Amino acid sequence: MLELSIVNQQIAIAGKVLQGETQKNISGAIVAIIEMPEKFRAILSLKALQYGSRWEKMPERPDRKITSNDGYFYFTNLPPGEYLLEASLPTSPTRYNEVKTKVQISSPINGKISTTMADIVLSPTGIKGRIIDANEPKKLITNAKVKIQDSGDTTISDQQGNYRLIGLESPKSGQRNITMIVSATGYQQASHLLNIQRGQVISEQNFALKPK
Structure with a gap:
């Protein structure tokens, strides 16, 4: 103290x-x-x-x-x-x-x-959300890998299917276009194009993965 x-x-x-x-x-x-x-x-x-x-x-x-x-x-x-x-x-x-x-x-x-x-x-730059099964929306997907393409930023979803990527690179002015890639065992890979801005955390960027 x-x-x-x-x-x-x-x-x-x-x-x-x-x-x-x-x-x-x-x-x-x-x-x-x-x-x-x-x-x-x-x-x-x-x-x-x-x-x-x-x-x-x-x-x-x-x-x-x-x-x-x-x-x-x-x-x-x-x-x-x-x-x-x-x-x-x-x-x-x-x-x-x-x-x-x-x-x-x-x-x-x-x-x-x-x-x-x-x-x-x-205020960090970041993204957070939840990953679920596309066929069973109440089924949460744990240990799904979430990463930003062409960067070292990656994380894993927790027991509630939640993920959080905090402290992402972003220009001081303007936006950065990124591609998010989500994968999990037994599911098809999903991707999403997103704009992020410094000092803002995008909430509820959720993914519904389709089983293979």
């Missing part, structure tokens, strides 16, 4: 970055302050002068943090005012949408900063 105080520092903003579909913690995400009060902007300008050419290459700075293994991030000693945070996942930049969120920092009371909590949810 994140402690809300650090030696000689006060945490002003704290939160977690979560995966939108599963609510799992995301480590290695970058959370950056992209809009800020003028007082904090002036502090950053002085820091940039202090560090020189190293400033832009620093992985973490007063205005930029990387989430820990449990998804946490925090910013310390921020002046009061409105901040705009942007979260992204640099290890999978084409699989998740960048997300922006506004945070308001109150003025200190008796010299103490009140911590503002700000969890951020990254």
Whole structure:
């Protein structure tokens, strides 16, 4: 659990970055302050002068943090005012949408900063649905293989016939055309052409497989 105080520092903003579909913690995400009060902007300008050419290459700075293994991030000693945070996942930049969120920092009371909590949810690109028997709609097909043609993205349907492909590649703007291929023992293979868009999960993309 994140402690809300650090030696000689006060945490002003704290939160977690979560995966939108599963609510799992995301480590290695970058959370950056992209809009800020003028007082904090002036502090950053002085820091940039202090560090020189190293400033832009620093992985973490007063205005930029990387989430820990449990998804946490925090910013310390921020002046009061409105901040705009942007979260992204640099290890999978084409699989998740960048997300922006506004945070308001109150003025200190008796010299103490009140911590503002700000969890951020990254929206993945994905598809989910159910696989059934075409002749017996109530019969769910388990262990069916679902894959995206010409890619390494694949999954297996569970005991309820459900499948989920999350974190698919998709361009930042526009759509990606993909071909889904579904196969299962004792059934004819099925395929379907689909358009996906970054940051959106297509639900109820179901398949009814015909027995051989």
